Amino acid sequence: MDKAALCKPCRLGDPERNDTLIWLKNKEGRPEWFYSHSSILTDKSKYFADQLSHLISSNLIEIQCSEFDYDHHVKLLRLLYLPAHSILESLNSVKSALGVLELAVAFQSEEIVRCCIQYLEAVPWEDKEEEHILKVVAKLGPVAMPISARIQPVDFTATKNVFVSAVRFAMSINRPCPPFGDELKTSAQEQVEYMLGEDEDLPLVTADDEVRSLVRTGLSKICELFEQELSSLLSEPNLASDTAEAKILHSLSDLEWMCNILPKMDLMKEFVSNWAEISPNVLSIVEDQKLDFLMWGLKTKLIEVTAKVLDAVGYGNVILPAPCRVTLLKTWLPYIRKIKPLLDSKGNEETGFPHKMDENLCQSIEGVIVSLILSLPSNDQADILADWMTADQVRYPDLSEAFEVWCYRTKSAKRRLMEGLNKVGNATISL
Template identity: 55%
Template sequence: MHEAAVDQSLGTKNVLTSALHFAISVETLNNPPEFANELKNSAQEQVEFMLAEDQEARLLISDEEVRSVVKSRISDVLSTFLDRLSSLLLPETDLVSGFSEDNVLQTLSDIEWLCKVLPRMELMKDLVSKWADISGKILAVAENCKFDSRLWGVKMKLAEVTGKVLEAVGYGTVVLPSRSRVCLLKTWLPFMRRLKTMLESEGSQSGFRMDEDLCECIEGSMVSLVLTLPSDDQTEVLGEWMRGIELDQVKFPDLSEAFEVWCYRTKSAKRRLLERCDRLATLNPAL
């Protein structure tokens, strides 16, 4: 009975690790695209089902071998994404087969899927930390003047994935040091503002738009994220946000709520400081 239980648990573990391997696979260029995509989609569905319905699979989330597989795949998929995105800057004659806008979108879709399942495995921090580390490199490509009127699909998917990253940090699913939170905000806020502005100016020609749900997700996450920062960092971020409004006449993302809370806290802090100074002066008239 005990051996049967062990065998069953081992079998579940093997199925889960195999499914995870293919669900986050980046070695698709050696297989026919249709077969590779079908295998990946099936594996992703299997992982989602096991994490939601299979009690043994949920218990295996803490298994070090399983977690090691996932962490390794997270690093692989982010590295592949950055390589494929950067390759778009090459002259078209130098582009390698498979390193196209479609491949960048596919890798972003894989990252978006990870954002769905990693919180169930308590591994979202691994993705968020690495995304924060490479954000500057991502935007160096995405905001290249070569792509001002191109890559709308990639830019939209970047906004969606980053929205999930900001949501995880803003609402406390993932805890990062304040410096990392500030960098996330200062890196992505201008991109979100510029993307929305450009999409609105392009009108129906681009075929893309930032819908209300996405805008609310980004704004709500950024407001929550600002309010988790130390006061000096809040001042810096909100100051840059207001300067952006003056320059671009675009309020999105709307951080008014965070600004109001910051004003209230600042006034309260000053009032408490003055009250304390008054008490000290009363107790020590010579001061």
């Protein structure tokens, strides 16, 4: 053999210079042979080195593989022939690198294991790929530590720092910089809500005094901004413009988002208190005659936010004294009773009118108002029910269930009173 042939690098499948045959069962179930070289196999894989040391008559190594990992076996054999600096460049997908990594560990090819781990640690993953990575990493042990470092749980301080930063963006406590301010804020709001729903360790963060103080500050700021923008609404030169309503709806959407996260932090009472405080001013502006035939989106969204407040109070998630519950109900019930038929009428008049109250929302509000009324002292119940029966709009909300319960309880109360008086009278006579 000439010098040039001796210096030529070995290649997988080279039929002239091979001294070892590797047999794989391919995808179709037929055997496939790979001409290979014992010097390469022995140098790059402890498994092949051990196999070759025990062969006596022929250098034939049989490897069983399934249709699912056949391609990974072929890829591994080809990587064995590459210099170290080229292996990393040959890895082109997470799926392939994972498959090769599992085999490289089994075949004890340290160089390929190292390159696969380096590749996986550096490239982005999709959600489905991460699930597979977690399963593979769990089986590999310490060798996969660089990958594990990327997906292992973070400590309390790191979690808190991320959450606090997200809250600051979400509540605009530090105003986001243009041009991506609103996009960043929306994304931060989504992530805060997701973290509160999915992270088992987050209750430790949300119980932290600094975090709770920050959220309270953000809530106060959002409420203040909403009230300011609402107060300046009547001075707008063009109230019919979409821009005027869009601006105030933006702040109101922030408040609605707060209603979603605060119950998960046991801070909904703060929202209810703020909402109850600003409600009289809010309604005085929204019910101004300048807005009689405008701002239907704003009026509908106000009912949606108020529904969350009533729900929290009516079902006992936020505990308020009876006088506060009475005030809250008497403040918003007339507005809801007034707006619902107006929205229905607009929907009937205009095709595609977008601001009709959702049927589920209507039922939810009606149910919670009934519950809220029945939690009040009897005299307050009587005042609200009397007002309902004398109002022009009695169809919504339908308080007949509350009225029936009130009548039953009143009769029962009178009966108990008379029974008590009779017992007292009989006791006096017997003396």
